[in-house]
Amino acid sequence: MLYGIIPRNVVSFNAETDIPALDGRVILVTGGNVGLGKQTILQLTKHNPKRIYLAARTQSKAEAAIQEIQALVPSAPITYIHCDLTSLSSVQNCAREFVSKEGRLDLLFLNAGIMATPPGTTAEGYEIQFGTNHIGHALLTKLLLPTLLKTAAEPGSDVRVISLSSIGHLYAPWSGISFPDLKTDMAGSTTWCRYAQSKLANILFVKGLQKRFGEKGVKAVAVHPGVVDTELYRSTFSGYLGLGRLLDRGKRWVYTGVEKGALNQLWAGVGKKEDVLGGEYYTPVGVGGQGSRWSADEGLADALWEWTEKELEGYKI
Numbered sequence: 001m002l003y004g005i006i007p008r009n010v011v012s013f014n015a016e017t018d019i020p021a022l023d024g025r026v027i028l029v030t031g032g033n034v035g036l037g038k039q040t041i042l043q044l045t046k047h048n049p050k051r052i053y054l055a056a057r058t059q060s061k062a063e064a065a066i067q068e069i070q071a072l073v074p075s076a077p078i079t080y081i082h083c084d085l086t087s088l089s090s091v092q093n094c095a096r097e098f099v100s101k102e103g104r105l106d107l108l109f110l111n112a113g114i115m116a117t118p119p120g121t122t123a124e125g126y127e128i129q130f131g132t133n134h135i136g137h138a139l140l141t142k143l144l145l146p147t148l149l150k151t152a153a154e155p156g157s158d159v160r161v162i163s164l165s166s167i168g169h170l171y172a173p174w175s176g177i178s179f180p181d182l183k184t185d186m187a188g189s190t191t192w193c194r195y196a197q198s199k200l201a202n203i204l205f206v207k208g209l210q211k212r213f214g215e216k217g218v219k220a221v222a223v224h225p226g227v228v229d230t231e232l233y234r235s236t237f238s239g240y241l242g243l244g245r246l247l248d249r250g251k252r253w254v255y256t257g258v259e260k261g262a263l264n265q266l267w268a269g270v271g272k273k274e275d276v277l278g279g280e281y282y283t284p285v286g287v288g289g290q291g292s293r294w295s296a297d298e299g300l301a302d303a304l305w306e307w308t309e310k311e312l313e314g315y316k317i
Helices: 035-045 059-072 088-101 128-152 167-171 191-216 231-237 243-249 263-270 298-312
Strands: 026-030 051-056 078-082 107-110 159-164 218-223
Touching (some): 035 263, 051 059, 059 078, 078 088, 107 263, 128 218, 167 191, 191 218, 191 298, 218 263
Parallel strands (some): 026 051, 026 107, 107 159, 159 218
């Protein structure tokens, strides 16, 4: 497919009319204080969920976002929960706080992420983009999995994990995932290569999750939102030889707004069961089969799953 040309099998999805009633549903969204996460929460709150947890690193920004959403939807049942994905102890505390408050989890949006950062590592020594975008989310999912499975076992349940990936995964290293370098800053690779690796990992993690828990009722899906006009893209391009200023001037031709950008993950989360296939990677909206050869590699998905499980085996609630 040539990106920018609408494929014939694109799904028509309107957030205002196509999101079903969410009565009794409990939802958690990482990075819900800005951009796509905030827009996702805004749209879901209009359909009567029991509770939405906004997981973010900075409390003040999260509380400001909640106030803005509740100004539009006064009954919005949103609760802030602290989660710094660069620190596995913080992720662990987030999961502990969640399960102390809730006995079910219907939708888990792994939405937060960083892009094209300078070389660096997380608190535990993982390459910063891989550690934030994959490892932090993998641990959160692992610790919340018992709650997801418990919810999935209930009659009429529809449990889903939605991971925000990117078309950028196409530019991952030649090996797909550079396992020997994951616990370094990978300074010898470009920032875009490191980012692509982390986004490929998001897709492969979903495939691994679906393979192991899909038959138990947990559906896992990865999505690309499009090139969206958010702080993430603007800050990333701002210093690139004036590119940020140029893109800002022409952004209506370059960027997708958050209202449109959030549609793919919203569809993946609440679209009809028969339409949303577990283990798939979708481009906007609902278009499958668009990944790289590495994103479809079952052997690489298994290798990443096993490597991640070994790294996270000591973490429990």
